[in-house]
Amino acid sequence: MELEVKREKLVLRIGTQKYEWQIEPRYWLNPLIYVGILIVLPVLAYFFYPTLLPTLIDANLLAAIAIPLSWMTLGTGRMNFGPQFYIGAGGYAAALCSIHLGWPPPVTLLVALVVGLFFGLLMSPLAILAGGLYYTLLTLLFPLVFLELTFIFTDVFRGDVGLFGVQTMVNVGSFTLSQLITCMGALLMMLLYMFIVDKIMRSRFASSLAAINDDEEVAAAMGVNVNKMKIISFAIPATMIAVVGWFYAHYYGTFAGISYLPLAFMLKVLMVNMIGGRVQVYGNVVGGYFIAFLELLLIKLTGDLSPVLFPIVLLILLLTLPEGLFGLYRKRHYREYLPTLHVRR
Amino acid sequence: MKEMLKVNNVSKHFGGLMAIDDVSFSINEGETLGLMGPNGAGKTTLVNLITGKYITDSGSIQFLGNDITRMVPYKRCKLGISRTYQIPRPFPELTALMSVVVSVLYGKDRVNQSLDDAGYEATHYLEFCGLFSKRNVLCKDLNLYEMRGLELARALATTPKLIFVDEVMAGLNPAEAAKAVGLLERAKEHFGVTILWIEHVMAVLMKAATRVVVLHYGKKIAEGPPQEIADNPLVIESYLGSSHA
Ligand SMILES: Nc1ncnc2c1ncn2[C@@H]1O[C@H](COP(=O)(O)OP(=O)(O)O)[C@@H](O)[C@H]1O
Ligand SMILES: [Mg+2]
Numbered sequence: 106m107e108l109e110v111k112r113e114k115l116v117l118r119i120g121t122q123k124y125e126w127q128i129e130p131r132y133w134l135n136p137l138i139y140v141g142i143l144i145v146l147p148v149l150a151y152f153f154y155p156t157l158l159p160t161l162i163d164a165n166l167l168a169a170i171a172i173p174l175s176w177m178t179l180g181t182g183r184m185n186f187g188p189q190f191y192i193g194a195g196g197y198a199a200a201l202c203s204i205h206l207g208w209p210p211p212v213t214l215l216v217a218l219v220v221g222l223f224f225g226l227l228m229s230p231l232a233i234l235a236g237g238l239y240y241t242l243l244t245l246l247f248p249l250v251f252l253e254l255t256f257i258f259t260d261v262f263r264g265d266v267g268l269f270g271v272q273t274m275v276n277v278g279s280f281t282l283s284q285l286i287t288c289m290g291a292l293l294m295m296l297l298y299m300f301i302v303d304k305i306m307r308s309r310f311a312s313s314l315a316a317i318n319d320d321e322e323v324a325a326a327m328g329v330n331v332n333k334m335k336i337i338s339f340a341i342p343a344t345m346i347a348v349v350g351w352f353y354a355h356y357y358g359t360f361a362g363i364s365y366l367p368l369a370f371m372l373k374v375l376m377v378n379m380i381g382g383r384v385q386v387y388g389n390v391v392g393g394y395f396i397a398f399l400e401l402l403l404i405k406l407t408g409d410l411s412p413v414l415f416p417i418v419l420l421i422l423l424l425t426l427p428e429g430l431f432g433l434y435r436k437r438h439y440r441e442y443l444p445t446l447h448v449r450r
Numbered sequence: 451m452k453e454m455l456k457v458n459n460v461s462k463h464f465g466g467l468m469a470i471d472d473v474s475f476s477i478n479e480g481e482t483l484g485l486m487g488p489n490g491a492g493k494t495t496l497v498n499l500i501t502g503k504y505i506t507d508s509g510s511i512q513f514l515g516n517d518i519t520r521m522v523p524y525k526r527c528k529l530g531i532s533r534t535y536q537i538p539r540p541f542p543e544l545t546a547l548m549s550v551v552v553s554v555l556y557g558k559d560r561v562n563q564s565l566d567d568a569g570y571e572a573t574h575y576l577e578f579c580g581l582f583s584k585r586n587v588l589c590k591d592l593n594l595y596e597m598r599g600l601e602l603a604r605a606l607a608t609t610p611k612l613i614f615v616d617e618v619m620a621g622l623n624p625a626e627a628a629k630a631v632g633l634l635e636r637a638k639e640h641f642g643v644t645i646l647w648i649e650h651v652m653a654v655l656m657k658a659a660t661r662v663v664v665l666h667y668g669k670k671i672a673e674g675p676p677q678e679i680a681d682n683p684l685v686i687e688s689y690l691g692s693s694h695a
């Protein structure tokens with residue numbers, strides 16, 4: 106292993122592999138400003154409008170689900186309609202271990218990682234075996250079956266009321282301060298995901314994913330190990346989403362499948378994905394904040410109506426903005442060196 | 451001449467249709483083998499069997515001493531088999547450069563090659579096929595001739611030893627077709643590839659091929675030097691119907 110710093114590049118050699126990392130300080134300003142804004146927002150909320158903190162946490166977590174999901178969508182070339190399954194898996198794993206075994210959050214994080222990876226690997230052959238519609242239907246079905254199971258084995262999962270008494274992540278006495286710290290934690294996780302997935306999307310790995318997404322058969326004929334790429338792009342994002350489930354469990358101190366596994370939650374996540382322009386990593390952040398605040402607004406404005414109104418408003422937005430909010434921005438800043446990643450199936 | 455590919459008694463049926471019926475032939479290193487036959491004769495199916503899209507019902511295929519009869523397609527590519535498609539199949543949403551980059555990166559296990567390096571190398575293949583100025587155009591926006599060039603660039607970028615060219619001239623006007631033929635001949639020179647050239651137009655293969663195999667209804671009906679094939683009554687019959695034989 107050998108690291109070399111060139112004028113504009115970081116060159117890393119591991120064995121016979123060579124990785125290059127563009128360092129272009131002149132392009133750092135904008136990302137730094139955006140990250141700065143995201144960090145300042147919760148601080149402002151803490152001082153001036155603490156009731157906004159939960160919404161900000163929600164926004165970050167939604168984005169943290171949508172970012173790996175877009176990698177999964179790209180790498181498998183299919184829309185997964187059941188990302189919430191992994192939230193359930195990670196969340197229940199963490200909650201059960203915390204309640205029954207008294208394990209602290211860092212340990213349950215490992216459990217959530219293992220459980221997420223296990224289910225990710227277990228279900229990844231779907232991306233190879235099931236094409237388009239079947240894949241979508243099956244992935245849609247899994248969370249609902251899971252939800253059903255939480256009711257059937259209700260003495261384990263407490264499907265009716267949810268699991269209580271999960272150790273909370275932050276406990277510093279002041280409720281709002283705890284929330285601020287939690288919010289920063291959520292933001293950190295989301296930024297980490299964004300960073301990782303963004304790097305992956307600019308790598309040689311992503312070029313094979315884009316090819317798979319366009320034409321699996323031709324990609325294979327050009328030497329891409331399609332099945333391997335699909336399994337990786339299924340299992341790792343699934344694990345990342347399971348970690349968000351872990352976060353939910355330790356953030357609320359309770360975990361109930363009914364909050365995450367039904368279609369309503371899935372709709373929200375997919376909308377984040379679509380508002381952001383499906384496989385745009387930064388777009389997902391925009392989408393996450395947009396949806397979280399839209400939901401807040403609708404609850405404020407309409408009270409009980411919002412579960413009905415929310416999807417309708419989103420549908421209208423989707424029809425009027427097919428490329429997502431972020432697509433509008435991208436259109437004006439068209440730089441076509443890296444693949445434009447579209448999803449076809 | 452060394453034998454590169456050997457196809458032994460290969461058969462493939464689709465339902466009741468024998469698309470390939472007990473076909474055997476071999477390709478020697480450095481030659482241009484023409485594969486000829488009327489539409490529906492099974493030429494593309496034969497390529498699909500050798501590149502791994504379909505698995506043979508019976509028979510075996512050897513490539514450079516490896517038995518590839520049941521090998522998965524991407525491993526065959528890494529061994530040095532590549533192809534173009536009769537109906538171009540570009541990666542529609544990738545730029546021309548990016549789609550060649552995929553081949554450069556994955557066509558063979560390379561040492562010390564980053565994404566950027568692959569970009570430089572891909573540029574070379576695009577340039578060779580006359581597509582340098584189109585490198586940042588999305589593949590779906592290329593015209594048919596450019597798509598065929600791109601397919602060749604993509605195939606060459608996997609550093610193949612043997613390349614299957616499936617009816618390059620179909621749908622091109624005479625000037626473009628002539629350019630395409632020239633391009634293939636230069637590719638042979640530059641990259642030292644062996645070509646299996648599929649064409650249902652006889653005249654092209656008469657000039658370009660060193661040897662020709664003729665398929666008809668999935669069966670091999672003739673094999674030999676182009677001139678011999680042109681005079682073969684069986685071949686003439688299969689192309690023109692029995693009244694001309
Ligand atoms: N996937 C398939 N399923 C069913 N029939 C096929 C399939 N592929 C090819 N065929 C049939 O096999 C025969 C040979 O086709 P093909 O190899 O494409 O011919 P050629 O390339 O010589 O024109 C044709 O009759 C075609 O209809
Ligand atoms: Mg054909």
